[in-house]
Amino acid sequence: xxxxxxxxxxxxxxxxxxxxxxxxxxxxxxxxxxxxxxxxxxxxxxxxxxxxxxxxxxxxxxxxxxxxxxxxxxxxxxxxxxxxxxx
Amino acid sequence: xxxxxxxxxxxxxxxxxxxxxxxxxxxxxxxxxxxxxxxxxxxxxxxxxxxxxxxxxxxxxxxxxxxxxxxxxxxxxxxxxxxxxxxxxxxxxxxxxxxxxxxxxxxxxxxxxxxxxxxxxxxxxxxxxxxxxxxxxxxxxxxxxxxxxxxxxxxxxxxxxxxxxxxxxxxxxxxxxxxxxxxxxxxxxxxxxxxxxxxxxxxxxxxxxxxxxxxxxxxxxxxxxxxxxxxxxxxxxxxxxxxxxxxxxxxxxxxxxxxxxxxxxxxx
Numbered sequence: 001x002x003x004x005x006x007x008x009x010x011x012x013x014x015x016x017x018x019x020x021x022x023x024x025x026x027x028x029x030x031x032x033x034x035x036x037x038x039x040x041x042x043x044x045x046x047x048x049x050x051x052x053x054x055x056x057x058x059x060x061x062x063x064x065x066x067x068x069x070x071x072x073x074x075x076x077x078x079x080x081x082x083x084x085x086x087x
Numbered sequence: 088x089x090x091x092x093x094x095x096x097x098x099x100x101x102x103x104x105x106x107x108x109x110x111x112x113x114x115x116x117x118x119x120x121x122x123x124x125x126x127x128x129x130x131x132x133x134x135x136x137x138x139x140x141x142x143x144x145x146x147x148x149x150x151x152x153x154x155x156x157x158x159x160x161x162x163x164x165x166x167x168x169x170x171x172x173x174x175x176x177x178x179x180x181x182x183x184x185x186x187x188x189x190x191x192x193x194x195x196x197x198x199x200x201x202x203x204x205x206x207x208x209x210x211x212x213x214x215x216x217x218x219x220x221x222x223x224x225x226x227x228x229x230x231x232x233x234x235x236x237x238x239x240x241x242x243x244x245x246x247x248x249x250x251x252x253x254x255x256x257x258x259x260x261x262x263x264x265x266x267x268x269x270x271x272x273x274x275x276x277x278x279x280x281x282x283x284x285x286x287x288x289x290x291x292x293x294x295x296x297x298x299x300x301x302x303x304x305x306x307x308x309x310x311x312x313x314x315x316x317x318x319x320x321x322x323x324x325x326x327x328x329x330x331x332x333x334x335x336x337x338x339x340x341x342x343x344x345x346x347x348x349x350x351x352x353x354x355x
Contacts, residue, residue, distance in 0.1 A: 004099025009142055009187035009196045011094050016136035017198035020205075021090035 090200030093143050095187055110181050116253040121192045131193055139196040142186035149179035151207045151227040152265075158223055162216035165275060172268055178261040185254045192250065210291075218284050221276055222291040225351070228269030230295030230342050236266040237337040241330060266341070273349045289352045292342075296355035299338065303331055 097103055107114055123131045152175040159169045190196045210222035239262055243255035280288065346353050 002098065002100060004097075004103060006097055006099060007094065008097050008184060009093070009095040009139070009190060011092055011139070011196040011198050012135075012194075013092075013198050015195075015197045016132055016139075017200070018136075018140070019090055019200040021200050021202045 091203055093139070093146075093199035093201050094196065095142070095146075095183065109177065112257060113181060113184060116185075116257075117249050118188060118192065121248060121250050123193055132197070135190050135193045135195065136197045138186050138190035138193065139199060142183050142190060142196070143199050143201065145179050145182040145186055147206050148227075148231075149176050149183060151223070151231075152176045152179055154207060154209065155220065155223045155227055158210070158216065158220035159272070162220045164220065164272065168268070168271060168275065171264065175265055175268075178265070182258050182261070185257060189251065189254055214287075217276060217279060218287060220272070221280065221284070221288045224269045224272045225288045225292040225346075226295035228265065229273065229346055230292055230299060232262065232265040233267075233269060233341045233345070234299060234334070234337055235262050237341060238330065238334055241333050245330075270345050270349070273346075273351070277349050285351055289346070289354065292346055292351060292353050293355035296338065296342065296353070299334075300355075303334060307331060 126134075152172070156169070156172050156176065159172055187196070208226070210219040212219070214222065236259075239255065239259045243252065243259050246252045246255050277285075343353060
């Protein structure tokens with residue numbers, strides 16, 4: 001019987017929420033920094049103006065992006081989380 | 088699909104004791120010493136968000152290291168080089184713990200919803216084992232990890248509190264080896280790659296470089312509206328103009344030049 005297990009990272013729901021999840025056709029995940037004061041619906045401010053070559057649903061549909069496109073998930077770099085939308 | 092909440096746990100008992108024995112430096116850090124009461128709530132929330140994002144990113148990096156390690160074995164890279172890379176997933180898991188505990192020290196993690204099936208971009212499965220490995224090595228190590236070294240060092244120097252200094256110092260020490268693996272692999276593999284293979288590796292690196300530049304543009308734009316440099320650095324997070332300038336220089340010296348020197352015809 002396991003007795004010593006415990007949470008290492010506990011998330012506060014609604015605080016500075018970020019989503020890296022595709023929500024279906026025509027939707028991209030929102031990785032823009034949301035407002036910090038109060039709850040945030042990460043799906044509500046979907047970045048519809050994101051360039052098509054970094055749409056999250058394209059990443060979901062096909063893990064191998066077209067040769068000249070890139071995905072934020074092509075990269076792993078320490079400490080800085082991937083960003084989704086162009087600024 | 089519905090996202091999964093990014094939260095983590097420890098198994099505990101003998102498993103945790105064995106883990107602590109492997110990496111005793113984690114518990115030796117000055118946990119519980121960061122008093123956030125003097126900082127505005129907004130700044131603390133921002134720091135919590137950054138450290139939670141860092142834990143997520145280190146988690147992704149652990150997956151990338153594990154995927155690359157498998158590929159190194161499949162292409163029969165030199166055994167001692169594989170052994171060197173075999174340590175990296177554990178290093179990254181330690182970094183996940185450090186970043187997670189920093190977030191908890193500041194008041195708790197923030198909300199990240201993610202799809203665990205889509206954490207990294209794998210190499211195309213129909214490629215040869217050598218080219219699959221070179222593809223991942225180029226993006227994850229020659230770009231991502233090589234660029235991390237000078238940036239992490241600068242962030243470490245900027246941190247003033249002993250706790251984030253200890254956390255970042257540990258990560259800097261571990262990453263020194265991670266940052267050179269990619270070019271060591273290329274030094275071994277380059278004679279085995281055809282010109283077409285090198286073009287493929289270059290395109291993989293170009294995608295990584297494009298992702299880096301995209302990330303910097305986002306950081307630059309974001310810091311104008313939400314980052315207080317003094318507080319951010321005090322809380323262990325550096326996003327200053329100096330950081331971005333160093334990043335641009337490092338991309339040239341640590342990534343682009345070493346790739347071109349090895350005959351990888353990058354264009355980005």
